[in-house]
Every structure is written in C-alpha cells, then in structure tokens.
Amino acid sequence: MSTATKSKTKTKTMKTNNTSLTDEQLDAFGEELDAIRQRVLADLGEEDAAYIRNVVKRRQQFEIAGRAMFYLPPLWPLAVASLSVSKILDNMEIGHNVMHGQYDWMGDPGLNSRMYDWDTVCPGEQWKYSHNYIHHTYTNILGKDRDIGYGILRMDEDQPWKPYYLGNPVYALLLMLFFEWGVALHDLEVENIVAGKRKLEDNKPLYPGLIRKIRNQTIKDYLLFPALTGPLFPLTLAGNATANLVRNIWAFNIIFCGHFPAGVATFSQEECEDETRGHWYYRQLLGSANITGGKLFHVMSGNLSHQIEHHLFPDLPARRYPELSVEVQEICERYGLQYNTGRLSKQLFSVASKICRMALPDRKAKTDTVAVTEDALAA
Amino acid sequence: MGLGTTILRSKAVAALTFPQGVDRYLEQVNPMWAAHEVRARIVDVHREVDVPGHPPVATITLQPTSTWGGHRAGQHVQLGVEVDGSRRTTRVFTISSPDSRAGDRFTVTLRANPDGVVSRFLVERATPGTMVHLSQAQGEFVLPDQVPEHVLFISGGSGITPVMSMLRSLQRRTHRGRVTFLHYAQSPEHQIFAAELDEIRRSGHGIDVHLLHPELGDPNLSPAFLERLVPGFRDVPTWACGPAPMIEAVRAAYGDSEAPSTTLSVEYFQPPRTSGTSAEGDVAFARSGQEAPNSGATLLEQAEALGLKPEFGCRMGICFSCTAVKKAGTVKNVLTGEESSAQEEEIRVCVSAPVGDCVVDL
Numbered sequence: 226m227s228t229a230t231k232s233k234t235k236t237k238t239m240k241t242n243n244t245s246l247t248d249e250q251l252d253a254f255g256e257e258l259d260a261i262r263q264r265v266l267a268d269l270g271e272e273d274a275a276y277i278r279n280v281v282k283r284r285q286q287f288e289i290a291g292r293a294m295f296y297l298p299p300l301w302p303l304a305v306a307s308l309s310v311s312k313i314l315d316n317m318e319i320g321h322n323v324m325h326g327q328y329d330w331m332g333d334p335g336l337n338s339r340m341y342d343w344d345t346v347c348p349g350e351q352w353k354y355s356h357n358y359i360h361h362t363y364t365n366i367l368g369k370d371r372d373i374g375y376g377i378l379r380m381d382e383d384q385p386w387k388p389y390y391l392g393n394p395v396y397a398l399l400l401m402l403f404f405e406w407g408v409a410l411h412d413l414e415v416e417n418i419v420a421g422k423r424k425l426e427d428n429k430p431l432y433p434g435l436i437r438k439i440r441n442q443t444i445k446d447y448l449l450f451p452a453l454t455g456p457l458f459p460l461t462l463a464g465n466a467t468a469n470l471v472r473n474i475w476a477f478n479i480i481f482c483g484h485f486p487a488g489v490a491t492f493s494q495e496e497c498e499d500e501t502r503g504h505w506y507y508r509q510l511l512g513s514a515n516i517t518g519g520k521l522f523h524v525m526s527g528n529l530s531h532q533i534e535h536h537l538f539p540d541l542p543a544r545r546y547p548e549l550s551v552e553v554q555e556i557c558e559r560y561g562l563q564y565n566t567g568r569l570s571k572q573l574f575s576v577a578s579k580i581c582r583m584a585l586p587d588r589k590a591k592t593d594t595v596a597v598t599e600d601a602l603a604a
Numbered sequence: 605m606g607l608g609t610t611i612l613r614s615k616a617v618a619a620l621t622f623p624q625g626v627d628r629y630l631e632q633v634n635p636m637w638a639a640h641e642v643r644a645r646i647v648d649v650h651r652e653v654d655v656p657g658h659p660p661v662a663t664i665t666l667q668p669t670s671t672w673g674g675h676r677a678g679q680h681v682q683l684g685v686e687v688d689g690s691r692r693t694t695r696v697f698t699i700s701s702p703d704s705r706a707g708d709r710f711t712v713t714l715r716a717n718p719d720g721v722v723s724r725f726l727v728e729r730a731t732p733g734t735m736v737h738l739s740q741a742q743g744e745f746v747l748p749d750q751v752p753e754h755v756l757f758i759s760g761g762s763g764i765t766p767v768m769s770m771l772r773s774l775q776r777r778t779h780r781g782r783v784t785f786l787h788y789a790q791s792p793e794h795q796i797f798a799a800e801l802d803e804i805r806r807s808g809h810g811i812d813v814h815l816l817h818p819e820l821g822d823p824n825l826s827p828a829f830l831e832r833l834v835p836g837f838r839d840v841p842t843w844a845c846g847p848a849p850m851i852e853a854v855r856a857a858y859g860d861s862e863a864p865s866t867t868l869s870v871e872y873f874q875p876p877r878t879s880g881t882s883a884e885g886d887v888a889f890a891r892s893g894q895e896a897p898n899s900g901a902t903l904l905e906q907a908e909a910l911g912l913k914p915e916f917g918c919r920m921g922i923c924f925s926c927t928a929v930k931k932a933g934t935v936k937n938v939l940t941g942e943e944s945s946a947q948e949e950e951i952r953v954c955v956s957a958p959v960g961d962c963v964v965d966l
Contacts, residue, residue, distance in 0.1 A: 269690075270688060270690050270691075271688050271689045271690045273690065274689060274690035274691075275689065275690075282632055285628070285629060289629075330691060331690055331691060331692060332684070332691055332692035332693060332694070333686075333692050335624075342623040342624075343623070344623065344624075438623075441619065441623070442622070444619055445619055445620060445622050449616070449619055449620055450620070453620075
C-alpha cells in the first residue's frame, strides 16, 4: 500500500525494478562490474602483498616510536601523534581491510580474515558478522542494515521520528568520542532488545569474547604500558587514551562520510526482495559516498575514502580502489547514475547537517527536494 | 629454552603485544627470530636424482628457528613457501634426516611433482637463504624408543624418505639388532640415496638392503616373497611407506583388514584413490548452495568440481587445513575405510568421500 509513496528511488514505469535503469541495463551494469572484479582478482600478486606488508611494518614503527617517546615527557605530543597514526593504520587500512578477507589469497595467517584481530575493544570475530555480513549484504536497506544510525541515531527520513531523536547531535558526538566502544557494543543489538525483537539471552554467547577483548585492550593501554614508564604513569595513560580518542574521532568521521552525506539513497525491504546481482551493485553504488583527497589521506582512511568502490568490491585489496574509481565513474556516466563524491569538508558538513536535521520531525517540503534530485539523476 | 625465549613467551609480553602477538614484531627485525611460530632458512639444495625426462629429486637442508621442537624419525612437517613473494602455499613433506633435537638442522627430500607448486618451487627455484614456514613435526609413523631386535622396513618410490630417516637414526643410535630394508623403485637410475644405501649394504652392520625393480624383472611384493626373505615376517615389527597399491599389498600380506596386524605400521605416501564403488545420493554444500550427484570422489574433489575453492593443505588427511563441518550424511575415510554418520561433525574433506546423501558446510 504505502510502498510506492515511501520509495525514494521511484522513477518511470514499465519495469519490474524500482531503479532508473531497465532490467536489461541493470544486468549489463552488473556484468561490467563483475568483469572488473574478475580482472583484478586474476591480477592480485606481489605488489599487493608488498604494499600491505609495508603498511604493517610502518604501523609497528609508529607504535614502537610512540610508546618509546612516552619516556621523554617533552615529546608527549609527538608520542601521542605517533601512536594515533599506528592505531588509525591498524584500524582502517589493516584491520578493516584484512578482516574483509582482502588479503586471504596470500595464505598468510598474519593477514588472514579468520585470524586477524585489531587494536580496538571490539572483537574482530563479532564485528565481521555485523559488518561483513549484515552491513555489506543489506547496505542501506532500512530495517535490515543496522549501520543506518547504529541503532542510536536517526539518519534517514524513513526512520519514524520520536522525541528521543531530539538528542541526535548529542548521541552522534558521544558515538564519535567512544566510537570503538560503540562498535564493540553494536553486536549486542540493544535497540532490537528494547524493541522486543531480540532476547537478552541471545547475547550470552557474545559476552566472553567481548569481555576478554575489553580486558586485554584495557590492561595493555591503561595499565601495562603506563606502568612500564614508572613515574610517568599518568602521562602515558593519558597519552594512550588520547591516541584511542584520536583514532575514534577519525574513524567515525571517515565512516559517517561513507554513507550519510546528502544524496545517498536508502532502500526499502520490498525493493530489494529477490534482488539481482545488478541491483545489488546499483544499491551499493547509490548507498555510498566518496571523499576526495591525496594519497596519504586515502591510506589513512584505509581507502574507505573510496567507500563506493569498497561497497562494490568489498573483498578486493583497498589499495586498488583509487585506480578502479576511474572506471567506475566512467560506467556511472554511461548509465546516468550518480557518483557521490566531494571534499572531506563538504561531506562532513553534509553529514553534520543531516544529523541535526534528523533530530527534528520531518517537514513536508523535504520529500519534494528529494524527488527533484532523483528525477534529475534519472534524466 | 633460554632466558630470552622464556621472556618472549611470557604472559606479560603477550599482553603488551596483544592482539598481534610478539612474533609479528620479531619477524620484522629478523625472520629467524620467533617466540611461537616455526620458520626455517634454506641452507642447501642438493639434487639427489636428476634423470632427464623425469622430475628431479632434491634434499633441502633447513636451519629452523629456535622454536623448532625437533622430530622423531619417520615424522613429517608442513612446509609453506611464498611463491612470487605473495601466495603462501603449504604442503606436507617427510623429514629425511635422523632424529633431531630442538633447533637442530634437518632435511626434507622430495620429488618435484610436475603439478606441485611447493615441491617444484623447492627443488627448482629455492636457493640458500630462502625462508619457509613450518609446522612442528607431526605423525605417528615413528620408531619406538626401545627398538626391537629385528625390524623390517618396506618402502616404495618416494616413500623411502621416512624409512631412510629411521635407518639413519638407527645407525646413529648404534642399534645392534637386525634390520631388513626392502625398497621398490622404478629403475636403478631412479634410486634416491643410492650411494648411501650402497655404503650401508657393504658396511655389513646387520642391515640387509634389498633394492627391487619389478619393471626389470625383480619379484613383486607377495607373502611368499616376504616369507622367503624374512621367515616369519608377520611377527617382525614392520614399517611400510609407499603409494597406495603397495600399502594395500603389504596390508594383505600381514592379514585381513578386519584384524589389522599389530606388528605393522603403515603410512601412505599418497592418499589412495577413492575406489569406484557405487556412488549414490547427492552431495550438497550448504554455505554456497551448490549441489550435485555424488561422484564417489572425496568431498574436496567434488567441491572443486563444482567450482568451490575450499581451504586445503596437504590433501592427504594430515594437516587439518580443510576441516569442515558435515551437517548430515555418512562419509567414509578413504585412508582407513572407516564410516561415520554423526551430525555436525568436523571432517577433513580431502580424505572423506560421501556414502549416499551428504551435506557439508562449504
């Protein structure tokens, strides 16, 4: 009944799908992207291996340098910076990408998605379920993708407003500061428990792994390394906490710019029933946004600045995304599809305004503006 | 174990290097440094046999990291190489040198299998200095600490390596008893360790060496032949290693398979091909949603025939890399013939063939 009015990607008729493309175009679109994927898979080799190993080596050097500089109090800011870089590299270019299985083909247990765990309080094992499976399979499908607002925020008009969401900007700020904790607790699906869709007992199997990970991370950063610096204990503790905070803020911002800037589409469950490969690609493309920047910026974002390419090819080594983005943009142009990209400042501003806008109930006018942009794209 | 190793393996170091572990840091400094993992540097590659037109055989000498726990003669090791610096591939090889202690050098002897990524790399391309990844020594095909007065070794082809390790160990242990050594090879040119065996034969330390080439007219393995060579052979502790047909012949000679002989230890050098017994039912791979009529081959082969790429290592039931969960159905272990029908059971798909309908989580 209300599907037609709710859908934001509706366009012309005479199609079984709800997109701006015909079924045939959608299939051809999917085949083109499949071909890119196959080509890159066949080409993986020494350069990719050398690249990720180099990043791992650099991460260690930054970590060791950072931890060492805590012994010299005047170097404290440098120590924090160095440790922050190490934690960001570990979280994004290494942890996120390795746990996606991007380097499984290397057969190296140290870079294998089943073995790797990252330097955050979230157990990699649990993150892989909610991220690789839920988020990457059901990307931007309302009611299925739990990464839309992470069960805390309202990030889409189709999430019904309630007074709780008046706190949207505050919740976003807290989530940013405590991002690793948010990611760790994400798998407990608290919002589904509150809604009665999940039982508290369902979380029981998750507790041991979670507790163990939190304990080990806490002991390392807030007890052992500070203790090793003797009288400098409080300084080192503060330094480690700051490095974790810097990493949290950075990761939060990069990730929020990947799915929540203006113009990113969400989808209804009905639209995605019996979805074809082509539609899956279409949804990944329109459900993600990129950030432009230099090479160093891309490395520090784990190449998630190419969120679109990451969502199209989640298991291809992320270092390939920049070169692939040229091809993807060319394909998008031919099919008349939007390729959402912009500078970090633009995307951040866009996300921040959405967070604030969503705090308030919808105004009727908004649906019109959305429809206009969609029509312009479809044209 | 030195003080350094004790510290590196301590709980404190584990906590400081969590979650990656100390080995990730050590290997960056020196690939020969390790606290838990086992790696080795190749120090020598020696061609044993190089018959034109046939795959060459080489002995590779390895200097392991101090984490290597040593081995008992007859054991094997998983050896992983990085081909072109990126794809690590692991296979199982038998150790050919005598018993080793922790951290000792040892050798593996192998034929460059034309289709074998690892064996060809080791024989044809590896040079001194190349690093390889190892497991600890594995396998139950070993000599007991108290070696019996008379032992019989039977080997075929490359199956000579574990037996050679045993023979060398016995010599080093100055075993005073009798050893009968029976080896089947294609031709004298194909004989690995020919010079060493010749020397052993001539030294006459109670070791009877019989090198047989049935293709050149030597007798085949049979109970009668064994009886002639070693009267009462069924009561002599025997170690046999070789290709499946030879092992089958040895097993038959030592008694029916229902009551396996207690004096006989065997090891397949290659897993037996699945026999062409009537293959019934359908095989379903739950995770990928693939399904096909059961061909009777191993589950690994059937999965690969459907285009799946399950993880695997040795492909002979040793390394457990291919372990997968069988949801339902009966499988037969192609090495032992044992059948099992338990649900939610972990099986090694490389040596498990379905008997009737079968569902595996691959």
